[in-house]
Amino acid sequence: xxxxxxxxxxxxxxxxxxxxxxxxxxxxxxxxxxxxxxxxxxxxxxxxxxxxxxxxxxxxxxxxxxxxxxxxxxxxxxxxxxxxxxxxxxxxxxxxxxxxxxxxxxxxxxxxxxxxxxxxxxxxxxxxxxxxxxxxxxxxxxxxxxxxxxxxxxxxxxxxxxxxxxxxxxxxxxxxxxxxxxx
Numbered sequence: 080x081x082x083x084x085x086x087x088x089x090x091x092x093x094x095x096x097x098x099x100x101x102x103x104x105x106x107x108x109x110x111x112x113x114x115x116x117x118x119x120x121x122x123x124x125x126x127x128x129x130x131x132x133x134x135x136x137x138x139x140x141x142x143x144x145x146x147x148x149x150x151x152x153x154x155x156x157x158x159x160x161x162x163x164x165x166x167x168x169x170x171x172x173x174x175x176x177x178x179x180x181x182x183x184x185x186x187x188x189x190x191x192x193x194x195x196x197x198x199x200x201x202x203x204x205x206x207x208x209x210x211x212x213x214x215x216x217x218x219x220x221x222x223x224x225x226x227x228x229x230x231x232x233x234x235x236x237x238x239x240x241x242x243x244x245x246x247x248x249x250x251x252x253x254x255x256x257x258x259x260x261x262x
Contacts, residue, residue, distance in 0.1 A: 081176070083183050086123055086133040086145065091116045093142035094135070097168045106203045106234045107166075109227045123147075131161065132187040136176045143171040146180035148188055151197050159194040165208070177211045185215060188243060195240050201227065202235040209237060217241045 086094070099113035114122070126133045126147050133147040144167035151160040163184050167176055188196050198217060200208045213219075217239035225233035 081136060081138045081143075081179070083134050083136055083179050086127075086135050086147075088120070090135050090142050090145070091119045091123070093168075094145050095119050097142070097145065097166050100169050101166060106201050106227070106229050106232075107205075107208075109201065109229060109234075111229065125149075130191060132184060134180060134183055136167070136171075136180055138171070138176075141168075143168050143174075144176045144180060146184050148184055148191075148193075148196070151195075159192070160197060161188055161191070161193045161195075162197045162199060165211075172207065177207075178214070181211060181215055185241065185243075194243055196243065198239040200237045200239065202237050209239065212239045212241075215241065 095114065095116045095118075098108070098110075098119075101107045102110045102113045123133045126149055129150060131148040131150075134145065135142050136144040136146075144165065146163065146165040148161040148163055151157045151162045163181065165177055165180050165184075185196065196217070197220070198208070198212050200212070202222070218241070220238040220240045223236045223238070226236055227234040
C-alpha cells in the first residue's frame with residue numbers, strides 16, 4: 080500500500096540515503112557531498128517551521144521518495160513563491176510516486192497562499208522530471224546555461240513555474256507562506 084504522509088524523524092535516514100544516491104551518482108543535484116541525517120533534520124525543521132510541507136511516499140513501510148516545498152529565495156519580495164523538490168528512491172521511478180508527491184505539494188502550496196511554484200531542474204538528459212511538472216501545468220520559464228559543473232561536465236538548469244492563481248494580500252508586509260485562511 081502506498082501513502083503520502085508527513086515526514087517523521089524516523090524517515091530521515093531513508094531521505095538521506097535517497098538523496099546521497101543522486102549526489103554521488105548523478106547531476107540531478109548540484110550538491111557534491113551528501114548531507115548527513117543531522118543536516119536533513121535541520122532542513123526539515125526549517126521547511127516545516129516555515130509552515131511548508133515535507134512529505135514522504137511510504138510504500139508498504141518503506142520510504143520510496145520524498146518531496147518538500149521551500150521558500151524560493153530568502154528575500155522578502157519572493158514570499159509568495161515556493162520551490163518544489165522531489166526525489167525517488169532508486170528503482171521506484173515510473174510507478175506514479177512523483178505524481179502523488181507533486182499533487183500533494185501543489186495542494187499544500189494552495190493552502191499556504193503561495194502564488195507560484197518554481198521547479199529548478201538540472202538538465203541531466205533525463206526528461207522525466209520536466210514531463211512530470213508539465214503534466215501538472217508547469218510552464219517552461221527558461222534555461223540557465225552551464226551554471227553547474229559536476230562529474231567533469233557543465234550542466235544547464237531548466238526553470239518551470241506553475242501559476243496557482245492565488246493573489247497575495249497586498250496590504251500586508253509579512254509573509255503569507257504557511258498561513259491558512261479561516262474561511
